[in-house]
Amino acid sequence: MASEANFSAVPVLDFTLLDRGKKDQFIAELRHAVVNVGFLYLANPPVSKELIDSVVDYAPKLFALPQEAKDKLVMRNSPHFLGYNRLGSEFTKGAQDQREQFDIATEYENRWTPGQPDYLRLWGPSQWPDESEIPGFRQTFSAYLRQVEALSFQFTSLLAEALSLPPDAFDPFFNVPKEDMQHRGKVVKYPSVDQVSGSQGVGPHFDAGFLTFLLQASDLPGLQVQNTSGEWIDVLPKPHTLVVNIGKGLETVTQGVTLATSHRVISPPVGSPARYSIPFFQNISLTVRLGEMRLDLPDHILKLKEARGGTGKTESVNFSEYASEPSGLVSLIGRIKSHPDVGERHYPKLFRQLFPQGAPKFGDAY
Numbered sequence: 001m002a003s004e005a006n007f008s009a010v011p012v013l014d015f016t017l018l019d020r021g022k023k024d025q026f027i028a029e030l031r032h033a034v035v036n037v038g039f040l041y042l043a044n045p046p047v048s049k050e051l052i053d054s055v056v057d058y059a060p061k062l063f064a065l066p067q068e069a070k071d072k073l074v075m076r077n078s079p080h081f082l083g084y085n086r087l088g089s090e091f092t093k094g095a096q097d098q099r100e101q102f103d104i105a106t107e108y109e110n111r112w113t114p115g116q117p118d119y120l121r122l123w124g125p126s127q128w129p130d131e132s133e134i135p136g137f138r139q140t141f142s143a144y145l146r147q148v149e150a151l152s153f154q155f156t157s158l159l160a161e162a163l164s165l166p167p168d169a170f171d172p173f174f175n176v177p178k179e180d181m182q183h184r185g186k187v188v189k190y191p192s193v194d195q196v197s198g199s200q201g202v203g204p205h206f207d208a209g210f211l212t213f214l215l216q217a218s219d220l221p222g223l224q225v226q227n228t229s230g231e232w233i234d235v236l237p238k239p240h241t242l243v244v245n246i247g248k249g250l251e252t253v254t255q256g257v258t259l260a261t262s263h264r265v266i267s268p269p270v271g272s273p274a275r276y277s278i279p280f281f282q283n284i285s286l287t288v289r290l291g292e293m294r295l296d297l298p299d300h301i302l303k304l305k306e307a308r309g310g311t312g313k314t315e316s317v318n319f320s321e322y323a324s325e326p327s328g329l330v331s332l333i334g335r336i337k338s339h340p341d342v343g344e345r346h347y348p349k350l351f352r353q354l355f356p357q358g359a360p361k362f363g364d365a366y
């Protein structure tokens, strides 16, 4: 019997159903999408169209800055793993990813002092390009990330309802107040396959945290998600949508009822322009231990998982620590594995525990 999770397309949910007296329909569609697919398009999201147009417009301009200006913002400068990475500096399961990227984040003032756990240093200021080189970039991206942050919290309430939980059921995973948190974003460039060495934009991986909200900033194919039969399903760009997907953290706390789905990006075809994307990764509090925070899911919801049958094909690495460690440590370990050069410089002790033989040449994206 074909399990329901052998989806052949990513469902589209229209956010305006909520304002049109059709919340029940939205919630039912959301339940189906998070349980059986782990990915959805959110059409007409409550994010300003002007801001979306503006960040899409800025993306190529950011990468067109002189190499020297980009290298000034290199991630190695930052204990918060924020900043620039050149093409080819990340690997996924041993194979080189063909993408260039800037990690940025919502504003956050770091209050770590020596003696406190290292993972409390994970959040902090972004490295922004010079205002004179790309005027308005910082303000525009900060405003965009703020709006997606607000959406992300609204979305976790809707998700709670879809799982027959009270709307505030996910609150214990966030800081109090919720605004006292940092969420991460990226601006990513995938050059066409003839410009790079190989077609792996980014290899198959799971996202780590709670929810990801992805803006596909080019009208190009490339993003694909894997169903439980192992087939790769295209997630072609659709105007006025964000792509939303479940991270391993959320999958863990929902006891696997919601699905973190493996996905990858294939480099754009020969001769085509570069593909740009702008993901937003919703974080959870650095201090929560997910293993201690099971949600009280009702039986009829737990049964949806059995009805679904299988889970994704891609092997999951890096997430076993969620069972016992604070989420901040899980994230920090993931970041050091992805960016060993940053780890070696800013977290030498933990770096040596993870890599007793010294630095690998490249880090693993996941």
Ligand SMILES: O=C(O)CCC(=O)C(=O)O
Binding pocket: 188, 202, 207, 214, 223, 263, 264, 265, 276, 277, 278, 279, 366
């Ligand atoms: O660029 C994309 O479309 C997806 C990127 C992605 O999956 C990631 O960076 O985690």
Ligand SMILES: [Fe+2]
Binding pocket: 205, 206, 207, 263, 366
């Ligand atoms: Fe991803």
